[in-house]
Amino acid sequence: MIQQSSTSMVEEVRSSVDEWKAARALLSTAVQSYLSACNSLAAACTRPARTLSECDTVENTLVLVDAELDAMSSEIQSLGASQLSMSTLRNRSSRLTRINVLPPEILRHIFRLSTTECVRDARAKGCYNALSRVDMYWRQVSLDTPELWTHIDVSPTTATRSLYELSRTLLERSKGEPVHLHVYEPQQTLFGGITSEGEVYQLTKFLSPYIPRVVGINLETETQSARLVHSVMRLWSKIGTAKITDFSAKLLPSQFCDHLSIPSGCGLPEVISSTRPRTLHLKDIQIDWESSFCRNLFDFRLQSCGDFGIDLAPKSLEKMLLKSPKLSVLKLHEVAVTKGRLLDEEISPVTLESLRVLNLVKLDLEPLQLVLSLIHQPNPLARLSVGLTFYDELTDEYRAFFSRCHVSTLYLESPAEHLSLPCLPSGLSHLIIFQSDLSQPPFIHAPLADSQPRAIVYVTLVSCVVTLEGLVSLVAETGAQVLNLDCCLTDRLMDLEGTVNKVCDETRSELVEVYPDLVCSVSDVDTTAGMACRTIFDD
Numbered sequence: 001m002i003q004q005s006s007t008s009m010v011e012e013v014r015s016s017v018d019e020w021k022a023a024r025a026l027l028s029t030a031v032q033s034y035l036s037a038c039n040s041l042a043a044a045c046t047r048p049a050r051t052l053s054e055c056d057t058v059e060n061t062l063v064l065v066d067a068e069l070d071a072m073s074s075e076i077q078s079l080g081a082s083q084l085s086m087s088t089l090r091n092r093s094s095r096l097t098r099i100n101v102l103p104p105e106i107l108r109h110i111f112r113l114s115t116t117e118c119v120r121d122a123r124a125k126g127c128y129n130a131l132s133r134v135d136m137y138w139r140q141v142s143l144d145t146p147e148l149w150t151h152i153d154v155s156p157t158t159a160t161r162s163l164y165e166l167s168r169t170l171l172e173r174s175k176g177e178p179v180h181l182h183v184y185e186p187q188q189t190l191f192g193g194i195t196s197e198g199e200v201y202q203l204t205k206f207l208s209p210y211i212p213r214v215v216g217i218n219l220e221t222e223t224q225s226a227r228l229v230h231s232v233m234r235l236w237s238k239i240g241t242a243k244i245t246d247f248s249a250k251l252l253p254s255q256f257c258d259h260l261s262i263p264s265g266c267g268l269p270e271v272i273s274s275t276r277p278r279t280l281h282l283k284d285i286q287i288d289w290e291s292s293f294c295r296n297l298f299d300f301r302l303q304s305c306g307d308f309g310i311d312l313a314p315k316s317l318e319k320m321l322l323k324s325p326k327l328s329v330l331k332l333h334e335v336a337v338t339k340g341r342l343l344d345e346e347i348s349p350v351t352l353e354s355l356r357v358l359n360l361v362k363l364d365l366e367p368l369q370l371v372l373s374l375i376h377q378p379n380p381l382a383r384l385s386v387g388l389t390f391y392d393e394l395t396d397e398y399r400a401f402f403s404r405c406h407v408s409t410l411y412l413e414s415p416a417e418h419l420s421l422p423c424l425p426s427g428l429s430h431l432i433i434f435q436s437d438l439s440q441p442p443f444i445h446a447p448l449a450d451s452q453p454r455a456i457v458y459v460t461l462v463s464c465v466v467t468l469e470g471l472v473s474l475v476a477e478t479g480a481q482v483l484n485l486d487c488c489l490t491d492r493l494m495d496l497e498g499t500v501n502k503v504c505d506e507t508r509s510e511l512v513e514v515y516p517d518l519v520c521s522v523s524d525v526d527t528t529a530g531m532a533c534r535t536i537f538d539d
Contacts, residue, residue: 041065091135100137107138108145118151118182149173154207155184156199156228164206171210180216180246181207183232187222194223203228204235211239216246216279226251226258237263247293248281250537253305259286262293281537282310289316295323298354303333303536312337314347314370321350321374330375331359333536337367349376349404357532359387361413365394372397377405380427385409387533395422402426411533412436419443419464430458431478432528437465441473453479460484462526465491466503471511475518482519483511486526 045062049055091097099107111131132142142148149170171179183203185195217236219229229249251258260282278298284305287293289312294300297320304310312335321327330352339345347370355377360368368389377384386407390398391414402425409430414420419436421444438461444454459480466488475483485508491501508520528534 088135092137100135104141104144107141111142111145112147114148118153143173146173146175146177150177150179151182152179152210153182153184154203155186156195156203167206176213178215179210179213180218181210181214182218183207183220183228185221185223185228194225195228200228200231204231207232207235208239211235215244217244218246218248220248220250222252224252229258229260233261233263237261244277246279247277248279249285250281250283250303251285253284258284262287262291283537284310286310289313290319294320297324297327299329300324300327301329301331301333301536302335303331304335305333309334309336314339314374315345317371318347318350318374321352325352326354327352328354329357329532330355331357331536332367332371333359333362335363335367337363337370339370347374350374351376351378353377353379354382355384356382357385359533359536361387361389361411361534363389365391369394369397372401375401375405380406380408382406383408385411385531385533387411388413390414390416390421392416392420392422399423409531409533411528411531420445422446424454424456428454428456430460431456431480432460432462432531432534433464434462435464436461438470438474439465439467441470442477443470443474444477455479455481458482458484460486460528461488462528463487463489465489466507468507468510471507472514475511475515480518483521484527485520485522486528487524488522 041061045058049058092100099110102110114131117129131148132139152167152170152174154164154167214236217232219232221229229251249260277293278296280294280297280299281301283303300320302310302312312332314337317337352375355375358375358377360371363371368391372394384405384407386405386409388398388410390412399422402423405425407425407428409432410425410428411432411434412421413434414436417437418440419433419438423446424431424444454477456478457480459474459478459482461484463486466485467490471483474480485503488503489501490503490507502524503522505522508522511520512518
């Protein structure tokens, strides 16, 4: 019986493929014939018409062509669908698609390395849930991998609750695994205006059963009201949650920064009350900086955009760093790190051997001075990337900071019009300079004792004004082996036609004549825009 069934399948497959090959040959012939007919018809109908009869004939022909176009579009779509169907069928082949040879447990491990999709991330648009849509084999492996479904997006804007249904489906597929919750509130609902009380209630009601499973919380709102954010926090405080490893909250800039109350966990079991995240990202939000919530951090990012900045006392920051010895990322944006009434309160450098990224670009002079005095990174293996603004008044502070820290990559901004570098760290491998005028060399004004030959492998200039003389001097002063000129100009002024003078290949060629071994590239794109020492948040 089995042998007969096998024979029947073989005959059916062979018969079907013979039929497909014959149809494919007919289609190929028909396509060539059709293309030839199209060319002939186009040539005939575009010849100059000399008589009324010729004009009428052409018009009647064009009407006939128009009548066939809709049918042709439908046939083309059908062919496209059949092509997709054949491609999907082809993907079932273990000979042609080698990844299908892998057993489910190996494929599952590969899937876990994929990027977490987010329906609110424009970069992930159209890619959501992609792994489960390749073929039946991949779909089953995806559904059997609960870690792929643990990012839950919820928004109070969809009247049809389609996003709630999607979130519920993901929660079911996560099979009890800890989940990362992303609550997003757009500027306006589908009905206009801010989120209503009813929508907030529906959202918190939906979340209530799942809050105990949450280990990561990302709260975002594009409204001036923080009501939704506070509602989720109250829900967290009321129900309790598992150990939080990642916490992010971002509000719109307003006249003041909201103060967020972090659940203390009092009276709850230890597993529930362990609200000590490894990742803490805050935008325009003030919390109790000396609470246990700010201990044992791996990644701390704080941004202030409102009229009244976020206050972070130097002593509080010092305690936070002391309690987070494995801190890897520290980013502070327009934060008011200033001494209060206790002006004589001493702070000392904190050793952070795991620190890899330090972004202080948007700090004012006094906060930057205080934060620099707190950082000590003696570990060269961490390859520290630093973003700074160079103020002339802080030369001694920069020099002391560079002596305490092994800096591998340095991104610099400066309020000065012309580039001037009073000091640079030794052992620097990549120097990035943003929006400076390099027309007045020399640029590095280090004391004589520090003026040893430098060997900075990579130098990148972003949106700078450059001259050939300045570039020649910069390469000599830095010892650059690779020079990238991103969005740079040779003159800050436009010409009479309103055109800016960009750096061209001629400038590059003249520079390479001076330094034949130099690798120099010219780009209209800021190639370092996404570097961690330049950005605050990853989105």
